[in-house]
Amino acid sequence: MKIRVLLLTLVCALATGSGFAADEPETELGGKMEKMGGAFRALRRQISDATKNADSLARVATIRQNAEASLKLEPAMKAQKPAAEQKKFVDDYRADMKKFLELCGKLETALKANDNVEAAKLCGAMGDANKAGHKSYKKEDKKK
């Protein structure tokens, strides 16, 4: 009897597990962004807390590494642009991602200096860059 209950639980877990696929990033760039998202959420919560600066530096490193990898990739939205505009679209995306990387570097400097006031400002600027970057280069979310 116990075995049957266990088996039923396993079957249910496997069946509902397939539902998670809907939240998987759909592109390689989306995967890098998801990793940035997790690190940025934690960073924002603790950016003013100087006792967490070592952990904050680790989060910025995750964001920077994934932003560097994102530089080599192209937004899916490119395919929606007319052929004549695609090169400029990708060039603009890369230029904005480079500016975002400069913010990451400045934030690392501020955290190493334990300047949490400056770090909080830079973290806000990164949030603005996130919004602007998505407005220009990210396809509209599909209705789920």
Ligand code: HEM
């Ligand atoms: C703190 C900074 C940022 C965070 C936390 C962030 C986070 C995210 C997240 C969670 C997604 C959805 C991923 C998915 O499930 O598919 C996404 C997508 C995307 N983001 Fe960001 N992002 C940031 C900055 C930027 C910047 C600066 C740019 C552009 C210069 C950018 C361009 C994009 C694009 C183009 C997509 C769509 C993916 C694709 O086209 O394949 N993001 N981002």
